Amino acid sequence: MSATQPTSVGRPRGFDADRALDRALEVFWRQGYEGASLHDLTEAMEINKTSLYAAFGNKRDLFDKALARYAEVDMAYARTALAAPTARQVAETFLRENAKAVTTPGRPAGCFSIQSGLACGPANADVTATLARARKAGELAMRDRFQRAVDEGDLSPTNSPDDLARYVMTVSEGLAVHASAGATRQDLERVVDLALRALPGQ
Template identity: 45%
Template sequence: MGRHREYDVEKVLDAVLDVFWRKGYEGASYADLTEAAGVQRPALYSAFGNKEVLFRRALERYSERYMDHIPEALAMPTSREVVAHLLHRSLELNTRYLERTGCLGINGSVAGSDESEPVRQALVEFRAAGESRLRARFERAKEEGDLPPNADPDALAAFVMAVMHGMALQAKAGFSREKLMAVADQALATWPGSSCREEQAAASHVALPAD
């Protein structure tokens, strides 16, 4: 009979996720991963495969455990509320843990060698999938009249993703949550549509002019 596994696979996966989140794909050494997991390298790779497969599993777990704000945002009634929820919840996640700031998807791909190209491509696809869902939501918002006729859903989705990625990098660089909130609010202040005008007018106690 084979030996029984003496470790909790779920806890091991959480441990290596934390390492990849802090150090990125290339920055995480085999020694880092095995030390965090509390198992020897042969046992680790017997359960999960090589480092690339292990990172992919960690990315899946990150998406499952930490990215619930994305479907929540896409279900919001207006495009501006979608973006506000995405930006505010993303920056909260990026600054939630002092020992692992930023975003796993961004931290994992800041630098890469030729050998890590498959991982870089997986992260490109990970982010592209998110942008595609956001673009589809903005297309619906335009059809519903929530966005003006001249709005470009593709450009808006790319803009939101760029802001989110920039905030993730800034969080990793030590920017405070307050400063990142100001960045998010500045991005929201430029959002097209009547809902943005109404909120800005209410905030400044200035009545909107009659159409």
């Protein structure tokens, strides 16, 4: 009888799940949900399909996990902005940090929540809807923060929290689109300067 222990056969190779998820996120970000094949994803993640399914589920499950990862890591600046002491600082922090985020070296230009699935065929319409809900949730959080500013007297009641939130989010989404088309951070910072002139407060 051999003293050598039997070798496990078929055991998935260990890997860093967060690192693999970050790589999947970038594939979806650059190529869109429909443009990202399983081959593209597994190659970038440096795992095989069996490991992908075991760790993340199917492609749609992987996309949802990538979106959650994006919200947690890349969109952390939004939570920082919402915690600013005044409505004006909320908007300014959000837009200035957004301009930085969509032009981050080493990351795809633009915004994951727009580029990964703004338009999908009927079979994947739920991906577009999921991303739209994510963006709407951000707008509603901004709206609630501006409503608090009105309630606390930081903003005049003549200001509509809904309109202000929609304005800020529209500008931020425009920054992302222009970044993906090649606009520089300096270009976007000048846009933010102009956009802030339309907001109440100092």
